[in-house]
Amino acid sequence: MRTKVHIKGELIDLLAPFYLLPDRKRRFEKALPDPIESDPVNELARAIHPAKLKLEIAEIRRETDSAKTFRFVPAPDSGLTSLPFFRAGQYLSLKVDIDGSPITRPYSISSSPNDTLNNGFYEITIRRKEGGFFTEHIWNSWDAGMIVESSGPCGLFYYDSIRDSKELVGIAGGAGITPFRSMIKDIIENDLDVHFTLLYGTKKADDIIFKDELLELAVKAPYKLSVHFVCSEPDSGWDGLSGFLTSECISNCCGEMDRKTFFICGPQVMYKFLEKEMTCFDIPAKRIRREAFGEIPDITQYHGFPEGAAEKVFEITALIGNESKVLPARATESVVVALERAGIAAPSQCRSGECGFCRSILISGDVFVCPDNDGRRLADKKFSFFHPCSSFPVSDLKIKVIRDI
Amino acid sequence: MSGERTIPKLNDSYDIVVIGAGNGGLAAALQIAVKGGKPLLLEQHNLPGGFATSFVRGRFEFEASLHELAGIGPASDKGGVRAFLEDECKVDIDWVPVPEAYRLILTDDNLDITLPFGVQNYIEAIELEVPGSREPMNKYIELCRDLKDTIGLLGKLNEKPDITKLAESLKNLPAAFGDAASMPVKIGNFMKTLAYTVDEVTKTFNIPAKAMKILYPYWCYLGLPTSRMSFTIWAVMLLEYLERGAYIPRMRSHELASAMEARILELGGQVEYNTRVEKIIVENNQVAGVETASGDVIKTQHVICNASPTLAYNKLISPISAVPPAAYKNVNARKHGGAGFVVYLGLNAPMEEIGIRDYGLFISKNMDTDDIYFSMGKAALNNMQATICLNNAIPYCSPPGTSIISMTTLYKSEAWHTLTPGDYFKLKNKIASDMIDQFEKATHTRIRDHIEEIEVATPVTFARYTGTHGGGVYGYEPEPWDSVIPRILSQKDECYIKGLMFTGGYSQMCHGYSSALMSGQATAGAALRKMGVK
Numbered sequence: 001m002r003t004k005v006h007i008k009g010e011l012i013d014l015l016a017p018f019y020l021l022p023d024r025k026r027r028f029e030k031a032l033p034d035p036i037e038s039d040p041v042n043e044l045a046r047a048i049h050p051a052k053l054k055l056e057i058a059e060i061r062r063e064t065d066s067a068k069t070f071r072f073v074p075a076p077d078s079g080l081t082s083l084p085f086f087r088a089g090q091y092l093s094l095k096v097d098i099d100g101s102p103i104t105r106p107y108s109i110s111s112s113p114n115d116t117l118n119n120g121f122y123e124i125t126i127r128r129k130e131g132g133f134f135t136e137h138i139w140n141s142w143d144a145g146m147i148v149e150s151s152g153p154c155g156l157f158y159y160d161s162i163r164d165s166k167e168l169v170g171i172a173g174g175a176g177i178t179p180f181r182s183m184i185k186d187i188i189e190n191d192l193d194v195h196f197t198l199l200y201g202t203k204k205a206d207d208i209i210f211k212d213e214l215l216e217l218a219v220k221a222p223y224k225l226s227v228h229f230v231c232s233e234p235d236s237g238w239d240g241l242s243g244f245l246t247s248e249c250i251s252n253c254c255g256e257m258d259r260k261t262f263f264i265c266g267p268q269v270m271y272k273f274l275e276k277e278m279t280c281f282d283i284p285a286k287r288i289r290r291e292a293f294g295e296i297p298d299i300t301q302y303h304g305f306p307e308g309a310a311e312k313v314f315e316i317t318a319l320i321g322n323e324s325k326v327l328p329a330r331a332t333e334s335v336v337v338a339l340e341r342a343g344i345a346a347p348s349q350c351r352s353g354e355c356g357f358c359r360s361i362l363i364s365g366d367v368f369v370c371p372d373n374d375g376r377r378l379a380d381k382k383f384s385f386f387h388p389c390s391s392f393p394v395s396d397l398k399i400k401v402i403r404d405i
Numbered sequence: 406m407s408g409e410r411t412i413p414k415l416n417d418s419y420d421i422v423v424i425g426a427g428n429g430g431l432a433a434a435l436q437i438a439v440k441g442g443k444p445l446l447l448e449q450h451n452l453p454g455g456f457a458t459s460f461v462r463g464r465f466e467f468e469a470s471l472h473e474l475a476g477i478g479p480a481s482d483k484g485g486v487r488a489f490l491e492d493e494c495k496v497d498i499d500w501v502p503v504p505e506a507y508r509l510i511l512t513d514d515n516l517d518i519t520l521p522f523g524v525q526n527y528i529e530a531i532e533l534e535v536p537g538s539r540e541p542m543n544k545y546i547e548l549c550r551d552l553k554d555t556i557g558l559l560g561k562l563n564e565k566p567d568i569t570k571l572a573e574s575l576k577n578l579p580a581a582f583g584d585a586a587s588m589p590v591k592i593g594n595f596m597k598t599l600a601y602t603v604d605e606v607t608k609t610f611n612i613p614a615k616a617m618k619i620l621y622p623y624w625c626y627l628g629l630p631t632s633r634m635s636f637t638i639w640a641v642m643l644l645e646y647l648e649r650g651a652y653i654p655r656m657r658s659h660e661l662a663s664a665m666e667a668r669i670l671e672l673g674g675q676v677e678y679n680t681r682v683e684k685i686i687v688e689n690n691q692v693a694g695v696e697t698a699s700g701d702v703i704k705t706q707h708v709i710c711n712a713s714p715t716l717a718y719n720k721l722i723s724p725i726s727a728v729p730p731a732a733y734k735n736v737n738a739r740k741h742g743g744a745g746f747v748v749y750l751g752l753n754a755p756m757e758e759i760g761i762r763d764y765g766l767f768i769s770k771n772m773d774t775d776d777i778y779f780s781m782g783k784a785a786l787n788n789m790q791a792t793i794c795l796n797n798a799i800p801y802c803s804p805p806g807t808s809i810i811s812m813t814t815l816y817k818s819e820a821w822h823t824l825t826p827g828d829y830f831k832l833k834n835k836i837a838s839d840m841i842d843q844f845e846k847a848t849h850t851r852i853r854d855h856i857e858e859i860e861v862a863t864p865v866t867f868a869r870y871t872g873t874h875g876g877g878v879y880g881y882e883p884e885p886w887d888s889v890i891p892r893i894l895s896q897k898d899e900c901y902i903k904g905l906m907f908t909g910g911y912s913q914m915c916h917g918y919s920s921a922l923m924s925g926q927a928t929a930g931a932a933l934r935k936m937g938v939k
Binding site (some may be wrong): 002003004005006007008013014016017018019020021023024027028029030031032033034035036039040041042044045046047048049084085087117156160161162163284285286321322323347354356357359361375376377378379380382383384385400402403404405 | 414415416451452459460461462463464466544547548551568569571587590591593594596597598599600601605606609654655656657659660662663664666667670675677678679680699715718719725728730731733734735737738744753818821822823824826827829830834837838841853855856857858859864865866868869872874875876885886887890891894895
């Protein structure tokens, strides 16, 4: 048998609940009948992480024969007075309509966070790829004054003072120098308590982007930065390092490997090459940070890609809202490319399987997921959600496409 | 190249639209789909779950917000949430039990104690540490059981009565619990404690002061000091944890969200992401439709809103003139709960090497909840952290030789109001670093050198992904006048716009995963009744 409780006295306890709702009503009566003026936390969230940006090309600078830097400021009608702050090493996902196909491409921001905060711009530096669908388009059509749509800054390739050591090494290949320019400027401009060693590999000396600027910075801040250019096919006049970014080269430039954090950004062949070259250093995984892998140019080279699928073109039935559309899809192109070719506005950002922005539903059929780019969550695998940017059709597919923002 | 973009279209009208795919919105859409309705669930983000999600960094998949769910229980003794999801909705989730109630470290008091689940085990562990606690604790837990049993009865009432007739209505129900003779006393005890705070009730039990400190750490799951917290909701939560234990989904809370999403789709419901509802259109004080940022205009007479009443009345209702002053007064009178701050760490050492065997740790200077709450008002190191060592519940949640720790604390939203974008990254890393120190000092462990991946979520992050007011991860603070029972009994009175109902942590069941899920079930049930579906 339960005993009765006594809190403040039998009568008070018995009556107390009957005052509860009148108390509630009284509190409402006393409150202001007005809407809330603002929510600074949400305003800050939108300022730092806008879903979309409308940017104007303020200036174009030629860096090398094949590389240009584009400076972006807020588009006049964007309503933006300043651009979102970011962490040095992050990228913008540009969205460009090419012949009716909405295409996205991630490009690292090459300017510094201070440039954005104090001078109000981002810079991205693009190297033209001979015959490259996207870069050719940009080369031919982008001019000062043009408006470009972009994501807010995103990506995970940045220095973290808690995680990383104070001795940083950046290994860049080709156009992979761009996030490092941002990081190096950030370190020097903000006097961060770190030292940065840059190893930058290109084919020829003429291909070195930001060469003079990087050398000047190294002279200006020798305690923060040392720079090593390494050319694989130098012309006769080159008196710097030559060859590839081998273990020997890395070891010579960096000295002790112990307690250094490595940042690597370049083409996929370089990642594969460095993976082998750096094995001998026995560096723990936490001290090697790699920029997102990027789109896979040749999926057929991967173990597990079905034999004979390479030449095939499959059919994707894509459910979009309450409609469906049938489109062709090559086995060697990711599902996101097939959607873009069909003019379907599906979201994508990193194009490396990492950010999950394109997460969609695989209703039926099979895809081959690139093992280097499989960023799916466990439960997504369990319930057949997939990332179209890192998945390749190996049968006819039925998918539900997520709406673009 | 087709030369023309295909833009997704939705139907012109739906029987019911659910705004937001958080726990409450998913559960509501699920319940409707299970009953044969065809809900349209609209979510602004590209993922389901709201706070119930996960994210991948390197070789780790981190849980975004969940510590542990109440209301699950083992398959042999299912709690309400598990019964709803598994039996009623056939949702496929792999539930994993959490090994112990909690480890509590109070640094000022030199206290470090681990408490097991199970009422008797829990009380004995306290008795061992603080002799003389057994008897008052037994009585205290008995009172908690009175409240839980009575609330179980309350669920059987189809019509919620006026509070003056509540006790009588409950007594008239056929006895639902073993000891029918005790029921009038139990109902009496429920009524007599309804208006009181945790402190007001707990202090009358003569529990030794040190045992009170050991008893209180779950306060942070409700997030307001025990001097203001409704005793009713506290008692039910405490007993549910102790009796049935706590559970988590094996694949983080993203499994919970994805499982519900997959089931909604299977049942013929429609879910659209990246589709932010901008307007709830109201005509003649009745919901008439919704309009999205993607340009959809959808007719519907029924909206279940997973966004808070604060957001609905301030941002969504269109025209603004359709919001009555009483609705503003309602949301302005209520107090917003805590905003979240979490440090997620992927470590390149296993838990055994780090030296932590427990899943959930509450680390604090002391257990003065007013003092801790006060420290939430400043964007600096907070007095208390609630820390999860995931591998101690799910050993293979990260690759061999690694482990996952996440440290959570709460802030008042106002603490983040004056922050500028330029200072944001610096501040979040500073607080994260201080929290890592706080953990290492309290547990006498070293984790800093093992950090392979780190991510930090702040109130700004939670606002970014969910739009929640002030970055809040809890709903309105459940003081006695704004706790579960007053909310449920006032639902009719406080329905300011016909056809608009709420679900989630800001709705009738108050906050927390389990409450949000159950609110979805309850609200959907009410909506179905209005729609004439049985």
